[in-house]
Each structure stands twice: as C-alpha cells, then as structure tokens.
Amino acid sequence: MNTPNPTPRTTTRRAFSFLEAVLAAALLGIIAASIFSTLGYIWNAEHDDTDRLGAAEVANRVLISYLDDNTSTRRLPDVIHYGKRDYRWKLDEHDVRLEEPNRRARITAGTPGAVPNALVHLKEISVTAWLDDGTPETLTPGTTPAVRLNRLVNPIAYRGADTIDRLLNSPERRSDLFRNLTGFEAPDSGGTQ
Numbered sequence: 001m002n003t004p005n006p007t008p009r010t011t012t013r014r015a016f017s018f019l020e021a022v023l024a025a026a027l028l029g030i031i032a033a034s035i036f037s038t039l040g041y042i043w044n045a046e047h048d049d050t051d052r053l054g055a056a057e058v059a060n061r062v063l064i065s066y067l068d069d070n071t072s073t074r075r076l077p078d079v080i081h082y083g084k085r086d087y088r089w090k091l092d093e094h095d096v097r098l099e100e101p102n103r104r105a106r107i108t109a110g111t112p113g114a115v116p117n118a119l120v121h122l123k124e125i126s127v128t129a130w131l132d133d134g135t136p137e138t139l140t141p142g143t144t145p146a147v148r149l150n151r152l153v154n155p156i157a158y159r160g161a162d163t164i165d166r167l168l169n170s171p172e173r174r175s176d177l178f179r180n181l182t183g184f185e186a187p188d189s190g191g192t193q
Contacts (some may be wrong), residue, residue, distance in 0.1 A: 051085060051131045051145035058087040059129035059149045066091060066125060067153065068163055079132055086132040090141065096122040096152060121180070123153045156180045 016024075058080050065072045079086045100115070130138065130146030137143045156177060167173045 048145050052147055054082050054085050055087055055129040055131060055145060055147040056149070058082050058089055059127040059147050062089050062091060062129065063125060063127045063149055063151060066127070067151075069166060080129075086134075087129050088132045088138065088141070089127060089129040092126040092128075094124045094126070096124050098122065121155065123155055124150060125153050126150045 061080075062073060062076065065076065073091055076089075079088055081087075126148060128141050128146060128148045130141045131144035132138045133144055167177060
C-alpha cells in the first residue's frame with residue numbers, strides 16, 4: 001500500500017529587516033538618552049541640595065555665634081570651610097519696632113504714651129551664606145547655591161551662663177542692659193503714635 005506523502009510543512013522564519021534594525025537602535029538610543037539626562041538632572045539637583053544644606057549649616061552657626069555674643073562675628077573669617085566646601089557669609093541687622101494701636105492711652109513712668117525700651121526695640125538678624133567655588137562671581141550672594149536665615153532677636157534676652165558672664169564683666173554691656181531695662185521711649189521720640 002501506498003500511503004500518500006503528506007505535504008511537507010514549511011516553517012518560515014522571518015528575520016529583521018535593515019530598516020527595523022535601524023529603528024530599534026534609534027529607539028534604544030532615545031530611551032538611553034532620556035535615562036541619562038534624567039540621572040544627570042538628579043545628580044546635579046542632589047549636589048545643589050547638598051551645597052544649600054551646607055550653606056544653611058554655616059548660616060545657622062554664624063547666627064548662633066551672634067546670639068551668644070554679638071561681637072563674636074567680627075572675628076569670624078569671610079570664608080568658612082564646612083564639609084568639603086567653602087562658604088561665604090554676610091550678616092545684616094535691622095531695627096524692628098512693635099507699636100501699640102492705642103499708645104497714647106498707656107501711662108508709663110508718669111508719662112502718657114511712654115513705652116519701655118524693652119517692648120519696642122527688637123532686631124531682625126539676617127544671615128546669608130553661599131557656596132564659594134573660587135570664581136570672582138561668588139564674591140556676591142546669588143550666583144551659587146545660597147540660604148538666608150532670619151531671626152527676630154530681643155537685644156536684652158540672654159541665652160546662657162557664658163553670655164551672662166560676658167555681660168557682668170563688660171561695663172559697656174552692663175550700661176546697655178540698664179538703659180534698655182529702665183529707659184522709656186516718649187511718644188514724640190519716634191514711630192507712629
């Protein structure tokens with residue numbers, strides 16, 4: 001008996017064409033470029049954040065130094081080394097006044113409208129710190145990662161035992177304290193009434 005030969009099964013294997021290979025390579029290149037640019041952005045952002053964090057730490061240290069002894073910042077160098085970086089800093093003081101809405105109704109020390117100095121005279125301390133990368137542009141803040149800390153300070157509030165010791169050993173500081181504690185601002189000496 002003769003069995004009929006089954007038709008041979010042909011399997012066709014389809015290969016990549018040249019155009020498909022070029023398109024796949026181009027797509028892979030676009031994906032790789034996107035990934036690397038994203039990683040580069042993350043890398044740079046991390047370095048900027050690290051630099052800003054270092055600037056914040058330097059600004060905080062200068063501010064604490066000022067609060068402990070407001071003359072100590074004169075002895076600090078212009079460039080402070082922190083971690084692996086150098087930072088510049090600048091300190092600004094601004095007077096702040098507290099005003100009562102109906103100041104004329106207050107009678108202090110027998111004078112209508114007089115207010116104790118301790119209630120009206122405060123200071124705003126601003127410390128700006130920024131990265132010093134060695135270029136001339138970094139002599140001014142804003143060209144590199146920077147931080148500004150502001151704090152409202154009562155000039156007669158003392159922070160600790162060492163601050164009180166410095167106060168007691170300095171005649172100038174004692175007289176300033178006495179003037180702030182016992183002095184009064186008359187209604188005509190400044191500010192709105």
